[in-house]
Structures are given as structure tokens and as C-alpha cells.
Amino acid sequence: MPDEPVTSDEKTVSSEHHWWHRWFRLPGELREMGVVGINMRNARFLLPNNPRRLYELVDNKLRTKALAEEHGMNVAETYGVVRTPHDANKVDKMLNGNESFVIKPTRGSGGKGVLVIDGKNGKNFVKPSGAELTPGDLRNHVSNILAGLFSLGGKRDYALIEYRVCPAALLTAMSFQGAPDIRVVMLHGYPVMAMLRASTKESDGRSNLHQGAIGVGIDIATGITVRAIHHGNPVTTHPDLGIELIGVQIPEWDTILKMSVTCQEMTGLGYLGVDIMIDETKGPLMIEVNARPGLAIQMANGIGLMKRLEPVVEQHRLKPNADMHAKIAFSQHHFRAKLPPVRT
Amino acid sequence: MSAQAKLIMAVALLIAVGGGMAGYKSSKLGVPFWEGDQVNEWLVESRVSFLATGRDVKARLALPSIAVESGSGQESGSLDYHYNVEDDRGEYTAVWSSGAREDGQALYYRVRFKEGLNSGGEPIASVEKPNAPDVPKLPGSLGTAAQSIVTRAKNVAADPDSLFVALFEQINSGASSQEYLIVKRHYEKEGIANPNIAMGIDLLGLAGVPARPAYGVSLRDQNSGQIPVPLLEYYDGALWKVRNPANPSKILDGRELFVWHRGGGSLLDVDGGDNSRVTFTVVKDRIPLATLTDLQDSPLLVSTILALPAAERAVFRYIVLIPLGAFVVVLLRNIVGIATLGTFMPVLLALALLELPLVQGLVMFSVLVAAGLWFRFLLSRMNLLVVPRVAACVVIVTLLMMLMGVLSYQLGFSVGIKITLFPMIIIAWTLERMSLIWEEEGKRSAIVQVSGSVIVAVCAYHFMKVSQIQYWAFYFPEMLLILLAGILLIGRYTGYRLSELIRFKSFTNA
Numbered sequence: 043m044p045d046e047p048v049t050s051d052e053k054t055v056s057s058e059h060h061w062w063h064r065w066f067r068l069p070g071e072l073r074e075m076g077v078v079g080i081n082m083r084n085a086r087f088l089l090p091n092n093p094r095r096l097y098e099l100v101d102n103k104l105r106t107k108a109l110a111e112e113h114g115m116n117v118a119e120t121y122g123v124v125r126t127p128h129d130a131n132k133v134d135k136m137l138n139g140n141e142s143f144v145i146k147p148t149r150g151s152g153g154k155g156v157l158v159i160d161g162k163n164g165k166n167f168v169k170p171s172g173a174e175l176t177p178g179d180l181r182n183h184v185s186n187i188l189a190g191l192f193s194l195g196g197k198r199d200y201a202l203i204e205y206r207v208c209p210a211a212l213l214t215a216m217s218f219q220g221a222p223d224i225r226v227v228m229l230h231g232y233p234v235m236a237m238l239r240a241s242t243k244e245s246d247g248r249s250n251l252h253q254g255a256i257g258v259g260i261d262i263a264t265g266i267t268v269r270a271i272h273h274g275n276p277v278t279t280h281p282d283l284g285i286e287l288i289g290v291q292i293p294e295w296d297t298i299l300k301m302s303v304t305c306q307e308m309t310g311l312g313y314l315g316v317d318i319m320i321d322e323t324k325g326p327l328m329i330e331v332n333a334r335p336g337l338a339i340q341m342a343n344g345i346g347l348m349k350r351l352e353p354v355v356e357q358h359r360l361k362p363n364a365d366m367h368a369k370i371a372f373s374q375h376h377f378r379a380k381l382p383p384v385r386t
Numbered sequence: 387m388s389a390q391a392k393l394i395m396a397v398a399l400l401i402a403v404g405g406g407m408a409g410y411k412s413s414k415l416g417v418p419f420w421e422g423d424q425v426n427e428w429l430v431e432s433r434v435s436f437l438a439t440g441r442d443v444k445a446r447l448a449l450p451s452i453a454v455e456s457g458s459g460q461e462s463g464s465l466d467y468h469y470n471v472e473d474d475r476g477e478y479t480a481v482w483s484s485g486a487r488e489d490g491q492a493l494y495y496r497v498r499f500k501e502g503l504n505s506g507g508e509p510i511a512s513v514e515k516p517n518a519p520d521v522p523k524l525p526g527s528l529g530t531a532a533q534s535i536v537t538r539a540k541n542v543a544a545d546p547d548s549l550f551v552a553l554f555e556q557i558n559s560g561a562s563s564q565e566y567l568i569v570k571r572h573y574e575k576e577g578i579a580n581p582n583i584a585m586g587i588d589l590l591g592l593a594g595v596p597a598r599p600a601y602g603v604s605l606r607d608q609n610s611g612q613i614p615v616p617l618l619e620y621y622d623g624a625l626w627k628v629r630n631p632a633n634p635s636k637i638l639d640g641r642e643l644f645v646w647h648r649g650g651g652s653l654l655d656v657d658g659g660d661n662s663r664v665t666f667t668v669v670k671d672r673i674p675l676a677t678l679t680d681l682q683d684s685p686l687l688v689s690t691i692l693a694l695p696a697a698e699r700a701v702f703r704y705i706v707l708i709p710l711g712a713f714v715v716v717l718l719r720n721i722v723g724i725a726t727l728g729t730f731m732p733v734l735l736a737l738a739l740l741e742l743p744l745v746q747g748l749v750m751f752s753v754l755v756a757a758g759l760w761f762r763f764l765l766s767r768m769n770l771l772v773v774p775r776v777a778a779c780v781v782i783v784t785l786l787m788m789l790m791g792v793l794s795y796q797l798g799f800s801v802g803i804k805i806t807l808f809p810m811i812i813i814a815w816t817l818e819r820m821s822l823i824w825e826e827e828g829k830r831s832a833i834v835q836v837s838g839s840v841i842v843a844v845c846a847y848h849f850m851k852v853s854q855i856q857y858w859a860f861y862f863p864e865m866l867l868i869l870l871a872g873i874l875l876i877g878r879y880t881g882y883r884l885s886e887l888i889r890f891k892s893f894t895n896a
Binding site: 064066069072344 | 827
């Protein structure tokens with residue numbers, strides 16, 4: 043691949059410092075940096091590219107998983123599905139001796155209602171934080187899921203019990219308690235931006251950035267972390283663990299990119315986010331597909347999404363039938379970040 | 387055609403149709419465009435309703451003389467009834483008659499008059515001197531009690547006016563003498579519609595002052611379906627005077643009360659019907675009568691709610707405000723970017739606030755939500771299923787509302803009673819969602835979203851409160867098409883939300 047600088051060092055208005063940057067940015071400055079707002083994302087990328095009927099494929103995790111398995115993708119093993127309150131008593135049988143597992147609503151969003159169990163202590167279940175749940179607490183959580191408490195629009199729901207991912211040691215070192223996941227945002231099957239979300243003490247095991255998790259931008263070309271933000275401000279080390287966050291090579295990056303493109307191909311959604319976790323023994327596992335990925339990823343990467351989306355729109359117009367390899371090559375070539383020195 | 391072109395076409399069409407109709411109504415039909423441009427008129431509509439029993443029907447409703455003499459009265463909307471006005475030496479009665487009928491019937495009569503000091507209850511000279519009043523027959527101890535009340539009242543009163551005031555102050559006060567209580571209880575037991583009036587008439591009769599009932603209408607805008615205000619007319623030796631027994635020392639004020647019927651005789655008589663009653667709807671009307679007649683003949687009638695009977699019209703006063711609230715929500719969510727709990731919850735909250743003084747309304751809402759939330763957390767310890775839990779919340783919210791109503795009444799805030807206007811189910815759902823967000827995303831998110839909803843509700847409230855805007859929405863409902871055009875435009879707005887300018891303030895290029 044030719045070694046050419048992709049981002050030039052042009053001096054722009056937005057890079058100068060002004061007094062108001064402490065409080066806000068002018069719309070013109072954001073536009074110049076290519077920042078995409080919610081209205082823009084919805085009107086220009088979600089509505090035209092994601093037909094409503096396809097949402098069911100990704101809003102229902104059972105269907106997404108089945109689809110992914112058809113396409114030969116690795117997903118977390120399903121231990122069982124609780125469909126009726128009566129089944130809630132059979133959770134033990136479904137676990138089949140596995141002591142660690144995850145219970146999640148099949149139609150949940152944004153990590154709502156996800157319960158992670160690390161192991162057992164006598165009859166009780168132990169969460170990663172060390173808190174214990176009685177079997178009654180667990181049943182109650184399941185019945186909340188069944189009643190639709192966490193699902194989109196409060197629809198009745200099923201509870202999915204699956205393998206608890208043991209993230210690779212490299213990644214657990216970067217996260218306080220929770221397992222970090224990798225989000226790749228795609229347009230028309232081109233990976234446009236990626237980040238790793240690591241939880242902090244403040245975010246309490248969750249990976250939502252507005253709850254205090256850390257967003258770590260990843261270079262699409264190499265899979266090396268380039269930048270990290272906490273509450274919107276750049277950081278270089280984890281606030282609780284002190285570990286360096288930048289310059290980390292994410293393992294099996296090529297597999298991750300291929301999985302992301304496959305997710306786009308299997309769902310048919312034009313604009314989507316793919317969430318992936320890397321298991322120590324099983325490698326990258328597809329966790330979920332999100333049809334309305336958020337905008338914090340551009341802050342984690344320090345690049346406005348528009349700068350990545352517009353070239354893709356143009357490329358897609360020129361070559362509507364590009365295959366997976368061509369798409370990945372295009373993204374890796376055009377979206378290469380300026381790399382910090384690689385940590386060894 | 388591209389989506390963009392379709393949108394522009396639709397917006398242009400909506401603005402042209404909406405603006406064109408409003409312009410036509412304003413310039414050709416003379417409906418004033420600005421609220422302050424016209425004389426205020428009151429429109430009082432009486433609605434006679436009864437259950438016909440299958441025999442020939444004849445209904446007689448006494449009319450205010452101003453209606454007939456100034457020609458501002460108007461019979462409206464009584465299908466297949468023969469209608470005429472009977473004139474009995476200056477006392478007018480509307481008479482509707484028809485063959486055999488069954489089921490519920492409704493007859494309407496409207497009166498319009500200028501807002502002013504004249505209540506129609508001014509003292510008038512009697513044509514002939516009235517006979518000495520019949521002395522009411524009160525048995526035994528009742529008679530003695532009544533007699534001693536009158537004797538005592540006569541001792542302190544110099545003339546019929548002060549006698550009237552003295553008697554009614556006693557009747558109205560809760561803590562009056564034993565004799566009053568005995569007599570009062572007698573009248574209450576009789577099952578008369580207005581025991582105080584009947585008692586007053588009899589006591590005045592004992593004192594030799596002729597008196598008879600009269601009926602008025604309370605002039606408060608949008609007061610729909612009110613029952614007649616019972617008044618009393620008495621003869622002071624030269625003139626017949628009308629006063630309100632509920633407020634005996636006050637001379638009637640034409641800005642607050644309109645005397646519909648005086649001069650004795652009954653207000654309403656219905657032959658061939660049961661459960662007859664008359665109710666009044668009062669609307670402050672801003673369109674001159676002549677224009678209204680034109681409007682009802684014009685093809686634009688479909689666009690105007692003015693063709694409806696006033697009682698049905700009053701409902702629309704609130705309905706036309708809902709789109710305005712929805713517009714504010716769209717503006718604040720998509721352009722400003724305020725997070726709210728549920729999309730249109732703020733509109734309902736704003737509608738409820740319209741009925742209450744703003745500050746009290748907000749205080750009550752906060753107390754209700756805080757208390758409800760606390761109960762909701764108690765409930766969550768019991769591990770209930772979702773639907774029963776929300777239902778339990780509804781019950782608790784209902785009880786809390788009753789409690790607050792009673793408490794604030796006891797403390798002397800009459801607004802407390804209106805708290806029932808808060809949409810209860812909406813509050814229960816607000817509690818449910820808020821407590822979920824509280825548990826899932828922390829209390830900060832929950833409080834941010836509830837405050838967002840309240841801020842949006844207050845903005846919507848202020849927007850809906852502007853009387854010019856209410857005026858347009860009500861008299862020019864076609865202008866809602868222009869609002870719709872605005873909403874469509876916002877629907878295609880792809881720029882930044884104001885909140886995003888702050889969210890991305892520390893955005894720096896890598």
C-alpha cells in the first residue's frame with residue numbers, strides 16, 4: 043500500500059483557540075471539522091439507508107445471532123432462551139453446569155437489562171463487582187425482561203442466556219471490571235470508524251460514554267488505538283487503572299473488519315454499528331448490531347464522521363458492487379490515522 | 387421528483403391554503419385578524435334538555451327582555467320543533483312545540499350582548515303595586531321560630547334592603563342561631579331545589595316584603611354547562627330589585643352576572659318530558675353577530691368551528707391548543723435538543739398547567755412526582771411484575787391527588803381541587819420510566835430528563851397562553867396548516883442542535 047499522508051496539516055479556524063470554546067462551538071466550526079449531529083445522522087444516513095423492516099433483524103438478538111451463525115460468524119454460545127415466566131425456574135437446567143453466564147433481553151438496547159454473572163457462591167450468583175444475587179433476585183430479573191421492561195417500546199420480550207465472554211488479557215487490563223467491547227461503524231459495508239469502550243469505576247461496569255466510560259479511537263487501517271477520551275476530554279491513561287491506552291494493537295483486527303462487513307451484508311442495513319468482543323480462547327465474537335449507532339465515536343477518534351462518510355458515499359456511487367475485500371482495502375487505505383509510536 | 391422538491395411543494399401548498407383561507411376570512415368576511423381589534427361580546431347559550439316521554443312536547447323557556455327587544459337573541463339548532471316567542475306585557479318566553487317525541491331532546495337559545503356594566507337586574511318600577519305576600523304556612527314550633535327570626539331582623543333593619551341583607555347573612559353563615567337551624571333544616575328536608583331561596587322568600591313574606599325567585603348566568607369565559615345562578619327579586623315599596631342571596635350586600639355587577647329571568651313565573655316548563663333542565667354556556671365572542679351570520683352561510687363553514695353550538699365549541703378551545711404544544715416540543719427537541727421523558731408528555735403537562743396558576747401547578751407536579759417516586763421505590767422492593775406495578779402506581783397517584791386536594795383545601799388554597807386535571811396515567815408512566823432510568827442510568831439522567839420535560843412543558847405553556855395565539859388557533863384553525871408546514875420543515879432540518887454545540891465543545895481534530 044502506498045505510504046502517503048492522508049490528513050494534511052492545514053491550519054483552520056476550528057483549530058485556533060477562541061474564548062467560546064470553553065462553552066460551545068459555532069455551527070460553522072463543527073461543520074468544518076465534519077462533525078455529524080443527530081439530525082444529520084437521522085436524515086442523511088439512517089432514514090434513507092435503513093428501511094424500517096430491517097430493524098427487526100437487529101433489534102431481536104435471537105434473529106441476529108441465528109443470521110450470524112448462518113454466515114459462519116462466531117457468536118457467544120446460547121445456553122438457553124426463557125420465553126415464559128414458567129421457564130424462569132429452568133434457568134439452572136439451561137446453564138448445564140456453566141457457572142458464569144450473561145442474561146440479556148433479546149430486544150434490549152444500550153446495554154439495558156444485561157446481567158453478568160461471574161460465578162456461584164453456594165446457591166447465590168456473584169456479579170463481577172462481587173455483589174451477590176439470590177436465585178429469587180435472578181428470577182425477578184428474568185420476569186422483568188419477559189414483561190418488556192428493557193425492550194424497545196416496552197414490548198413483551200424473551201430473556202437470552204449465553205456464554206460470558208472472557209475478554210483477552212490485553213483488553214481486561216484496559217477496563218475496570220466490565221468487559222471492553224469494540225464498536226465499528228459502517229456505511230454501505232465500508233468500515234468508517236472504530237472505537238473501543240472501556241468501563242471505569244464511575245461507569246460501574248457499563249460501556250456507555252455518557253455514564254463515564256472511556257472511548258478509545260482505533261485506527262481502521264491497523265487496529266492500533268490512537269486516542270482516548272473520558273467525558274469528552276482527551277486522556278492517555280485509564281483514570282482508575284493508570285494503564286496506557288494509546289498505541290495498543292487490538293488482536294485479530296483483520297477478522298474484526300471482516301466480521302463487521304459480513305454483518306452489513308447479512309442485515310442489508312446501510313448504516314450500522316457492529317459490537318464485537320474478543321474472547322481469550324474463542325477470538326472475536328459478534329455481540330450485537332446496532333441500527334442507530336451513536337455519535338460519540340467521532341469524539342473518541344478526533345475526526346468528524348462526515349470526513350469518512352462522504353468519501354464512502356462517493357465510492358459507493360462509483361462502485362456499487364464492490365466486494366468485501368475491495369471495501370476493506372478502500373477503508374484501510376483512505377482512513378489511515380497518523381499513528382503514535384507503537385508500544386511494545 | 388426528489389424528496390426535497392416534494393417537501394417544498396407540500397410546504398408551499400399548505401402555506402397557500404392556510405394563509406389564503408385565513409386571508410379570505412379576514413378580508414372578505416370581516417373576521418378580525420388581531421385579537422384587540424374588536425368589541426367584546428358575550429355569547430350566552432342556554433340549552434334546554436329533557437327526556438321526551440312519547441307524548442306531545444311543549445317547552446317554555448323564559449327569555450331575558452334584552453334578547454328580544456334589541457333583536458340579539460337567536461333560536462338555534464332545534465330540529466323539527468315549532469318555535470315562537472310569546473310576549474306577555476314585556477315578559478318574553480320562547481315556546482317550542484312538537485308532536486310526540488321520545489328520548490333525549492336538546493333545544494338551544496342564544497343571546498349576545500356587549501360586555502358592560504348593565505346586568506339586566508337594575509331596579510324597575512312595578513306596573514301595579516304587588517299584593518301583600520301570602521303568609522307561608524309553617525306548622526307549630528317552626529312558625530314560632532320563623533316569626534321570632536323575622537321580628538329580630540326587623541328590629542335591626544331600617545328598610546327592605548337592609549332586611550334582605552340581614553336575613554341572608556344569617557342564612558348563609560354556618561354558625562347561626564338555633565331558630566335559623568330549625569327553619570333551615572325544614573326547607574332542606576322539603577327537597578326544594580334552592581332551599582335558601584325558598585326560605586328567604588318565606589321569611590321576607592312574613593316580614594311583609596313581596597319576593598320571588600330570579601335566575602342569572604355567571605359571566606365567566608369558557609364556563610360550559612353551568613346551571614342557573616339562583617337570585618332573588620324583592621319589592622322595596624317602590625321598585626323591584628334583584629340581588630344575589632349568596633352575596634347579599636353587593637349590587638349586581640354586569641361584568642360578572644347576567645340576569646336571564648326576573649319578574650316571577652318559572653324559568654322552564656316542559657310538558658311531555660322528564661328530567662328537564664336548563665344549562666348555560668358562556669363564551670366571550672369576538673366576532674360581530676352580522677359577520678357570524680355571513681360566516682355560517684359561507685362555504686368556509688367547514689373550516690370554522692363557529693357553526694357548532696357554543697357548548698360543543700368550548701371543547702375545541704383546548705383541542706386547538708394541542709398542535710401548538712406539539713410544535714413547541716418539536717422545536718425544543720430537534721432544534722434545541724432538550725431531552726424529555728416521553729415525546730409528548732410535556733404537551734399534556736402544559737395543558738394541565740393551563741388550568742392552574744403556573745407556580746402552584748409546578749409545585750404540585752413536583753410534590754406528586756417526588757412522593758410517587760418514593761412509593762415506586764417501595765414497590766420495586768416487592769418484585770412486582772410490570773403491569774401490576776404501573777397499575778399500583780396509578781392507584782397511589784390517585785390517592786396522592788386526593789390527599790393533596792384535601793390538604794390544600796384545608797390550608798385554604800382552592801386550586802388544590804383542580805389537581806385532578808393532571809393526566810393521571812401520564813404521571814404514573816412518568817414515575818415508572820423515571821425510576822427505571824434512575825436505576826439504569828443513575829439519578830442524574832433521570833433528573834435531567836424530568837427537568838427537560840418540565841422546561842419544555844413550561845415553554846409550551848407560555849406559548850399556548852399567548853392570547854393572540856389562542857385567538858388565531860380558535861378563530862382561524864386553518865392557520866394550523868401553516869404550523870404543519872413549519873413542522874414539516876423542521877422534520878428535514880439536518881443542522882446541529884443547540885445542545886450539540888455544547889456537547890462537541892471540546893472536539894478537536896486528531
